[in-house]
Each structure stands twice: as C-alpha cells, then as structure tokens.
Amino acid sequence: MPSSKPPATGDKPVPPEAPELIWLRPERTGRGPRPAHSRDSIAAAAMAIADAEGLDAVSMRRVAAALGAGTMSLYNYVPKKEHLLDLMLDAACAEYRLPAEPSGDVRADLTALGHEQLTIFRRHPWLPALVVARPGIGPNALRYTDHFLAVTAPTGLPGGARMEAMAMFNGFICQFAQYEQTAAASAKWQAEMVGYLTQAATSGAYPNLAQAFATAGPPADPDQAFDRTLDRVISAILAPMAGS
Template identity: 90%
Template structure:
C-alpha cells in the first residue's frame, strides 16, 4: 500500500520532475484566487471559479491543489510574500515593530478577506515563516526566550487583525456606528456609569483611523517590551 499523502500542502512536492512541464503553478493559482477574493470576498473563491479564471478544467486544478483548504493556505502565503521586510533588525525593537505593524495593516487593507483567514487558519508556508523569522530577529534584543517572543507575535498579529476587521465593520456600518456612539453617549450621561462618563469626558473627538492605529500599536509594543522588565 502506498504511503498516505501528507495533509499539509507544504509537505507535498509541487511537481515530481517527471513528464511535461505543468501548465499552471501554485503561485498562479493563488494569484487568480486572490483576484477573486479581493473583488468579491473569500466566499466567492471556489475551485471552479479559479479554474475558469485560469482557463483550466476544474478537475485538472486538483492535480495542483488537492482541496479547498490547500488553496486558502496558498492564498495566505502569497499575501505574506507582499511584506517588504527590512534586511535585518535595526536594534531598535520599538521602531522595527512599528514598521512591521504598518506593513501588516497595509496588506490587510489591500486584502480585506485576509484578517479573518489569518485568525481562522494561521499560515506556516514559506513566506509566513519568513515573516515569523523576521519578527523573532527584531525582538531578539529584548532578551525574551523564543517561546515568549512567539507569544508576543501572536498578540501583535491578533491586535492588527482585530483593528483591520474593526475598520471594515465601521466602513460597512456607518449608521450602526453613529447609533452606537449616540447610545454610549446617553449611557455616559445617565450617571449610572461614572467610569464610562469619565472616559468619554477625556477622550476628545474621534481619532483619525491612522492615528488611532499608531496609538494602539504603540501600546501593544510597549506591552511586549514591558514583559522584559517583568
């Protein structure tokens, strides 16, 4: 009995080296799927749609990508290839993480479907590993052990995913947002929630999204650095 094929697509060779050169590649398939997801959302991506975009038969695509989950993995890793990572750490952890955070948010804004996929199916493809290695390199000066830096990366990525998803929700539900602000303002003025009233009194007008991101990102980074002192 032949050995069972690996579950992870990264453990499967893209081609055996025998026979004619294939008409498609994992990269071209992922690129076609991303075009569809960017235009219509992740739910619009199917093997049939991708095959049609490539001018291929649906069943022939399974020779390259055995199942839909593998396609999602390829899409996520293709998006990770868009990081313009610095050649190496600058030695300033705070500055390096700030740059990395902005780079990640830019990619998430470019691909609105991506944050949810990162949360649901974290990437471990070659480009995702390149990002991970870079994060570990820039946080090495903290002196934190590798496991703690991996935890810090999860917190860092989770915050940016959540921020990007909040932006999408706000953009799609302006009326809901306005009603929520009005409701919370009334609650704060009722006298039943004194700490909420104090927060509203000192928060000022709504911040520009980029300013809000900068401020929150800096707090996350400071939390990572504070764990060193702890």
C-alpha cells in the same frame, strides 16, 4: 524480523497516506510535461477574486475558470479548498518588504512591521479573518515569523514568549483592520453604536464609561488611533527590557 511468508492472496501494498499539509506535498514530481499552472498562479487568481468580491466568492470552480482550466484538473494542483486558502495566505505574506537584518531598534522595527501589516490587510480586506482562522505556516509566513523573532531578540524574552508576543501583535492589527472595515462598510451601524454608547454613558449605570467619554475628545483619526495603540502593544513587548 520480517516474515518470510508470502502475502495472502489478494493482499495489496497500502500506499502511504498523502500529507495533510500542502507544504509537505511537492509542487511537482519532476516527471512528465511541465504543469500548465503553478501554486503561485493559482493563488494569484484566487486572490484577485477575493479582492474584488470577498473570500466567500472564492471556489475551486471560480479559480479554475479564471485560469482557463477545468475544475477537476485544478485538484491535481490543490487537492482541496483549505489548501487554496493556505496558498492565498502565504502569497499575501510574500508582500512583506522585510529588511535583510533588523536595525537593532526594536520599537522602530516593530512600528514599521505593524504599518506594513496594516497596509497589506487594507489591500486585501479578506485577509484578517483568514489570518485569525488559519495559522500561516507556509514559506513566506515563516519568513515573517523568523523576522519577528530576530527583531524581538534584544528584549531578552525566550523564544516561546516572543512567539506569544507575535500572536498579540498580529491579533491587535487583525482586530483593528476588521473594525476599520466594519465601520467603513456601515456608517449607519457606526452612528448607532456611538449613539448607544453615549446613551449608556449618560445613564448613570456606568460611571467609568461616563468618565472615559467625558475625556475622550472628538473621534480620533484612524491612523492616529492605530499608531497610539500599536505603541502601547509594542511597549508591552518591550517591558522585559525596561525592567532589566
């Protein structure tokens, strides 16, 4: 039962703590003049900076300047930089062109989804590292998740296992995109790595590595390497269907 005693002098109601997740914060209250900016416009400005100069170049000051706004006014829309990263990640997820319904061919649907994801990662080189560092749980990321779960429903895996399969699927594509970026950025690094591994393989200390190098053939085309490895990842996801 609540106390009938009045609050002590000087006591003030404690305002409720603001949600930590930006997705729990309303974009606008509906009161007052229409805001000059939106989350979509803020995310687009931040993404343009990241695409041109990398994720480290993104700051509240830079984004505010791109929008023609004051830095402090931007905090009214995005309380902290972590929220800005969340908006960028979800805006990138909006670029997925997902069909209304899966086709029913799990391998074909996952292959298409994998190529769609790699295309987006190549368009935004900063994105793979952000995907690894921060889980995407905004509306567009949830749309992707829901689609993946629908596509993999015929495998017979329970929901939790299909979420784990999605993490494996996304993780492979993130890693492939990051390796591709590293190799493209430094031909010298790649040449040195190949030379080092060749030296190790011929040293006699690593017989299995030597055997792999002997049968590897010429360097694979990146797109062909992606297709082969993606197919193996999808085969692992489809294993329950093969055993049923």
